[in-house]
Amino acid sequence: MSAMADTIQAENRKGFLVDTSRCIGCRSCQVACKQWNKLAADQTEKLGTFDDSRDLTPSLYNRIRFTEGTASTGELTWRFLNERCMHCGDAGCMKVCPSPGALYRTSDGIVAYNKEKCISCKYCVSACPFNIPRYDADDKVSKCHLCLNRVGGGMAPACAKACPTESLTFGKRSDLIARAKAAGKTLYGELDLNGLGVVYALEGPPEQYGLPLKPAIPLSIFIWKDIVKPLGILGFWGSMGAILLHYVTIGPKKIEEEQDEEGGAP
């Protein structure tokens, strides 16, 4: 089982640092992503807010989520958050994916995918702590793959390249975290889920951005994979063993032959 465990090398790990204080909500990241990944336009709807693409779609790998709210002090808050696959160190999607190679981790720590190996079970949709994976028209998984073809060539992902304010910076994860800490930032996602590949420097509490306070693999998914699965295998072989033991110790219930002669009703 250890061979299948999701292993990540912290020293090679690359990721994003998203400094929300610098984000101006221009959505260059969205546009650059669409352009580089040749993703079709989504029909959007004017709903009277900036948040016109209301959710991630199979052809929208990242977006700016605008969240309005009122802080406990009574102050009005308006938060911009770059929402996307977090490339979790302990990735729920990879934990549940039954098709080897459909979701995989690169040496940079990216949670990448191969649509040809995706078998359309959609387990990743349910197991993601952030509700990120979507399914395309071919019923295959679709999400941010951190421009692994660019990163592999030593370039920054399209979104980070396009960000005009350097709110979205890409690089060696440990360097980005060290730099942000030196600048006195409070970080989100440094340690959760074995470290997120996208670490945020937020200006307020996570809930103002619509982020879970303590992101975790959903409880049912944890029970399914870490308790039911191993106990099930144990239960199967335990039953087999018990049956075999019963057969050789107590043995089968044989019917006395002489009763056979009586025939008829008792």
Added chain:
Amino acid sequence: MSSKYIERFNTSERVLHWFVTVTFFTLLLSGLGLYSRLFTGYFNLFGNGHNAIWIHKAAGVLFFLSSLFFFWHNRRRMTDFNRDDAEWIRQAGGYLSKEEVHLKVGKFNAGQKIFGVFIGVATLILGVTGLFIWMPELFPRWIVQLSLMLHGLLFVGSIMFVLIHVYLGTIGNPGTAEAMLWGKVTRPWARHHHPKWYKEVGKDP
């Protein structure tokens, strides 16, 4: 001289039983690869994982309907738990010792009733959770997450029950498998294992 054999299961009951059996094992083989990556190799039986999922869905529908119908057919005899069943459970059906025990058993003993009720309930829950897992985008995420867990849990329970069922129905009780194969059991078998039932049906016309 009366016939040596008496009928235990009629033809349609036997066909139904084997239909449920075949769909169950199809579900088992097509679902193993979905249960854990340890069993990915089982996908090869169906070509690939994608096919295995489709076979699993088709077999799931057939199992759901046939298993529930099977339970419905036996619902009275499967759910009439009584004092004799309590005694059967107290003595674990006599299976835990070599001593011969004489228990008052009707057509089905308490163990068979528990198995029948479990599989009936499990079929219902496996079917409903299977539907949620089949179309996760139509239901709240927590329902699908819970379904994935319950589907796995009930599969585990079912396979353990089925193992014991197969053992007790074959080598554990010689003469029993015949009831499900060609429908007839010997009189001594019926008198020994199901004396109350034998009193009902064993008399010659």
